[in-house]
Amino acid sequence: MKLRLGLPDTIAWRIALTVGAAILSVLALSVLFDHVAGPSSAERAELDRADDAIRMIEAAPPQDRQHLADTVTIADRVIWYPSSVALAHMFATARLREPGLGKTERFRGTERVRESVIFTSADSLASSIDFDRIAHPNAYFMAVQLRDHSWVLFIANHRRLGKLLPARLATMLVSVAALILAASLLATCFLAAPIRQFADELRRIGGDPRAKPVRETGPKELRAAIAAFNALQAQLQKFVDDRTLMLAAMSHDLRTPLTKIRLRGEFIEDDEQRARLFRDVDDLQAMADSALSFFRDDYKDEEATVFDFAGLLRTIADDYSDQGAEVRYVGPDRFAMSGRPFSLRRACMNLIDNALKWGGSADVQLICAQTGVTVTISDRGPGIPSEALEKVFNPFFRIEQSRNRSTGGMGLGLTSALAVVRAHAGNIVLRNRHGGGLTVCVTLPVTDKIARNET
Template sequence: MTRFGAGRYRPRDTVARWIALTVLMAMLTALAFNALFVKLAGVWAYPPLSETGLLEKIISISRVLEASESRQRGRLAAVVSEPDILVAWYTDYHDIVLPKIVKTPHGEEAQAIRRALNMSNRRLETYEPADSDGRYGVLIQLTDGTWLEFSTASRSWGLDEGPRRLIVIVLVLLSTAVVTLIATRRLARPLQQFAQGARRFGVDFRAPPVEPVGPHEIRQAILAFNAMQAQLQHFIKDRTQMLAAISHDLRTPLTRMRLRGEFIEDEEQQQRLFRDVDEMQAMINSALEFFRDDARLEEATSFDLAELLQTLVDDYRDLGIEVDFAGPSRWVYFGRPLGLKRVVGNLLDNAIKYGSEPSIVLESDSERLLIRVQDRGPGIAADCLERVFEAFFRLESSRNKSTGGVGLGLSAARAIVLEQGGTLTLSNRAGGGLVALVLLPFQGGL
């Protein structure tokens, strides 16, 4: 932390600084690799003249041409020229097209040429390539004042200019990528841990807090998430305790009402009272089950979803109700089996109660798992396809539990699916009937 202003601090380890340092280090590394490549290219592409193999040929060819007649030297120079060394004869120095870099010979190379040709009083010039595509050259003045030019190509890595530039670009990109990957791991790792912690909390309310690591902004986000997680856990705990107390307090007077009803002599009135008490008891049980919803606190685990659905089908078959199932015989999925069994069971109950030919279809695409619960029946009006998911909303005006329920089943089913990262929607089938589509994130396979 660094101090600035009056009693205020600015964190050093921030995302902004890491991004700036990453860009700076990538640029410096790219420049360093480029400089290293140019240096190596200079050593390889421009070796000393003695290493080109040109000196030995110069000495032998110069002796032959100087011993020949002047009128034959031009033809002889063309004859002795080779692809890797060119020889040209000029009567005037000014006719020679000189390169940009011309050197006066000195050292062992120049002494060797002068000594071999016995030319201590004559001019000798050498030149080196200005770039890797240029040529080495030697100019020798003969005894009659004419000139011989010897030139050979410099080494250029065996590549043309285009491939060499491509090598430089690749080196720059590689160096930038290496620096970027190393630097961004500092940012990516805490973000990945944060995301894993958030997903873990989404499927398990009892998940531990996320460790605050990484740059300042990420640590602040993790601390805020941990505080929110602690508040939600505290809220859920308090709500569970409160609902347990409400359950006890409401059931006690209902039990007394039923006991007192036993003393009513009018049998018709007694049955009406018992029906009202039973309906109130059912409503209380449904409401408490919805708000408490132990399925939402269930820990996620790997299980065979296809076997779970097949078990539901077998349970209904034992009750004399045929439910068709289409899908794989085995499908491993990571989620909450109790919650998904409750969702599909609720949808099947509705399909059996309000329609016919109930069936389940299990399939998947590349990203999602699809569970379809469908039936043949009257369907639902288009303007009510979303409203039926509202708590206590019922299509029937009757409050008879045997027909209309209390209007919490679909609300609880959608809540369970949403908490597993999926969606639950209803749509009318062509030809009559309803389709309940459960979409879940793809987390398993056959």
């Protein structure tokens, strides 16, 4: 799921927007319900005052009721209609003819529900009232029936009650929304901070089983996840250590019988057979030493430091050029980053050696950005079959099937280079070039804040 509002797709924003939208929906629903269900609190207060005026008019003799109505100030004009006049009859039957006009109100202090009709100057009922509709096109009317079936009509030239209600609602909603979003962001940022820290720690580790355990911080569930990860990391480290000890023992034990074979080979009189035997012994020794060097992960014993990666690549290209190899470097003169320079140098040299072996030349290009670097090593050789682009990273896998070290090597160069790059949280991708050749794309993230590009 992706946010399409231009906002960052983070847990903090998702929770904040969810909580804020839920609360705003509740507020909007409550306002809508209050608007539909009945008058506001201010209007109810005015209705209570109107009830006092109605009770006063109702208690007075008929001949004094209009005089009392003229003294009422809660409306612009108040008129009393005896039950005998035609307009009183129209009020009584208006709700039957036009149910949308009528509205029953229970006034304070009454023992029964008074019949009332609320309408505006735009309704047909207003045409029968002695009122200037042109001067006051937005007038409001409320007619209330008394116990003797007479009617009291309250006329307001404009709706004073609730006139400022939309502005008050807008201010209230904006204030509440701002407070809710601020509180939600603070709460969710507090929750997301340890998750971001955990992700940074994982990027720092970069697949290194010998890295230090991740600090257990944050909520209980996150601490449990970190503890489980640290336990897995410890098991992997134990597995790597056991594997290294086993291979070191095997390599050490193999040297003794290989030395005996070489000594006994000295007694072979056939020079050709003796040379073949010694060559096989050398191959076995090289295989044991290469395997031991790879599985020991010597590159991970190197401490990370800040170094000039662009200068490293430029120096490698110059060294090959001094030896007569056709290696060209394209990129910035300097780019400082944090990593293991000797391990990266060995990995890049393995990749360049492959390009020189199969293509005769190598083009090295460095592209730098604030978030990472990309190194491409291109050659003009035969390329690699598409089905083998991933298999070549497997230990001891060789496209050239003759087990000759002078032509195919030991099958650990790309594997070792990939291990070094992944130890830096990077990756290597191979792709065949159009027109022949192979391009090796190495990507390395730059998470350290000191990384900078100086041309």
